[in-house]
Amino acid sequence: AFRGFGVPQATIMQETLYDELAGKLGIDRLDFRLKNCLRDGCETVTGxxxxxxxxxxxxxxxxxxxxxxxxxxxxxxxxxxxxSKRGVGVASCWYGCGNTSLPNPSTIKVGISQTGDV
Structure with missing residues (x-):
């Protein structure tokens, strides 16, 4: 059941937007993900x-x-x-599945600082 229901489509778009943001900021796509990835101690948007x-x-x-x-x-x-041409892709995604008893809002807020942090 976890192979579908909208997650793959949303993830592809999310990763595509990460690539576009990295390009607009002049940052390597992998470096962009490293700069913005979740780490121990981070808080998710749901708290x-x-x-x-x-x-x-x-x-x-x-x-x-x-x-x-x-x-x-x-x-x-x-x-x-x-x-023919070759491309190189990278993707990284955090997905919480299961009943975590946390709210699952239908909105998203994203901001980009002058240094490229999202």
Whole structure:
């Protein structure tokens, strides 16, 4: 049941918007996610404090050398192949499932500071 009901569609749009925001800010897409990912001690928009076990930042940090290599390989490929192109993608998502007894509002507020924090 958790493979559907709207989450994949919303996640694709969220990740696409992250990429667009990173581009508008002149920030690498992976760096944008690292700058804005949840970490231990963060509070969610519903007020849940994530005390421990939030590992997305560490996961994305481990990805950095592979990300740089993949981007460089795609750039070389794209410079030498006219018929087809390669892209490199990244996605990161936090999704709370189950009955957490927390409110599940239908609104979202997003702001971007001058330094690029969301």
């Amino acid at each position: 849940q404090r994530l005390e421990s076990g939030v590992g997305i930042g560490e996961c994305l940090e481990q990805l950095q050398p592979h990300w740089a290599r993949a981007l460089a390989e795609a750039e070389v490929f794209n410079a030498t192949h006219a018929a």
